[in-house]
Amino acid sequence: MKTSKLATRTVAGVDIGGTKVTFILWSGDAIAHRVVLPYGARSSREFSALILKGMGDLCLRAKGAGTSIMGTGIGCAGMVDQKSGVLLFPPNMPGVRDVALADIVSGATGAPAYLENDANCALFAEWVSGVAVGHRNVVMFSVGTGVGGALITDGHLYVGCHGFAGEIGHLPMVERGLKCGCGRHGCLETVASGTGIERYVTSALARGSKSLMMMEDAKSARTISQFAHNGDLLAQQAFKRAARYLGRAAAALINTLDPDMVVLGGGVAESGLLMDEMKRVAQRRSLPLLFEDIEFAMAHYRNDAGAVGAALLADQLLQGKTVYSA
Numbered sequence: 001m002k003t004s005k006l007a008t009r010t011v012a013g014v015d016i017g018g019t020k021v022t023f024i025l026w027s028g029d030a031i032a033h034r035v036v037l038p039y040g041a042r043s044s045r046e047f048s049a050l051i052l053k054g055m056g057d058l059c060l061r062a063k064g065a066g067t068s069i070m071g072t073g074i075g076c077a078g079m080v081d082q083k084s085g086v087l088l089f090p091p092n093m094p095g096v097r098d099v100a101l102a103d104i105v106s107g108a109t110g111a112p113a114y115l116e117n118d119a120n121c122a123l124f125a126e127w128v129s130g131v132a133v134g135h136r137n138v139v140m141f142s143v144g145t146g147v148g149g150a151l152i153t154d155g156h157l158y159v160g161c162h163g164f165a166g167e168i169g170h171l172p173m174v175e176r177g178l179k180c181g182c183g184r185h186g187c188l189e190t191v192a193s194g195t196g197i198e199r200y201v202t203s204a205l206a207r208g209s210k211s212l213m214m215m216e217d218a219k220s221a222r223t224i225s226q227f228a229h230n231g232d233l234l235a236q237q238a239f240k241r242a243a244r245y246l247g248r249a250a251a252a253l254i255n256t257l258d259p260d261m262v263v264l265g266g267g268v269a270e271s272g273l274l275m276d277e278m279k280r281v282a283q284r285r286s287l288p289l290l291f292e293d294i295e296f297a298m299a300h301y302r303n304d305a306g307a308v309g310a311a312l313l314a315d316q317l318l319q320g321k322t323v324y325s326a
């Protein structure tokens with residue numbers, strides 16, 4: 001029967017984060033099953049074992065549902081080689097490098113596997129089934145521990161000449177700024193990420209700034225956001241400052257790419273404390289014609305964005321669709 005055939009179209013999505021790995025089965029436009037494993041690997045071998053454990057669970061689930069995994073998308077932070085499916089040197093994952101991830105997953109499922117940067121996956125999720133459906137030129141900011149980014153241009157995922165495009169977090173923003181994880185100074189990420197917000201509050205408290213926050217509170221952007229919502233001026237200032245930098249970066253991208261939508265996602269953005277100021281600054285610093293009719297939207301997918309986007313990416317590549325810009 002036609003309907004049962006549709007229902008059994010199943011792909012898998014994997015999102016590898018610094019603290020956990022999320023595995024999902026995607027079937028009938030929804031998450032059919034989810035496994036979350038804590039990330040505890042200290043070597044490439046342990047990392048591979050972790051991935052195989054999660055994939056083994058998904059395979060069993062699929063089998064139990066009378067289907068099998070047709071393909072898998074894998075999203076991971078940092079530099080990934082899409083063509084070879086090799087995870088090169090992920091940040092925040094010491095001891096793990098040069099892992100042939102696509103081959104490992106494909107060996108476990110007997111089906112194709114594709115590797116992609118996690119921020120690209122998150123935007124892909126929004127573009128295929130989230131807030132950016134129908135838009136042809138989209139810029140996404142993912143603000144969490146760091147700042148990730150991704151671009152859709154002319155209806156395709158834009159990955160650039162080395163496959164690394166969209167590293168918005170490393171836009172140079174501050175003259176003589178703080179050192180960034182990438183080794184350079186003053187990147188957007190140093191001032192607009194959760195870590196940047198925490199660092200700003202920590203140093204303000206150390207200088208004796210007035211606030212109800214204690215040093216301990218400054219260790220978590222989430223805690224700082226709660227103080228901001230309760231009226232703490234320093235906490236509000238910390239988010240406002242981050243949002244201003246995001247607005248400047250957005251203006252730079254708007255003036256460069258002329259997008260029809262800017263999407264803001266990530267755990268720190270979910271505080272609701274970044275969007276208004278970001279948009280205000282972006283408007284002030286963009287060319288007026290380019291700002292006309294542009295939409296700013298909060299991401300639809302939250303914790304599952306990377307895994308859902310990876311699964312959707314695999315699904316479209318399997319169907320032979322042109323996902324990437326030529």
Ligand SMILES: [Zn+2]
Nearest residue numbers: 170180182187
């Ligand atoms: Zn950087």
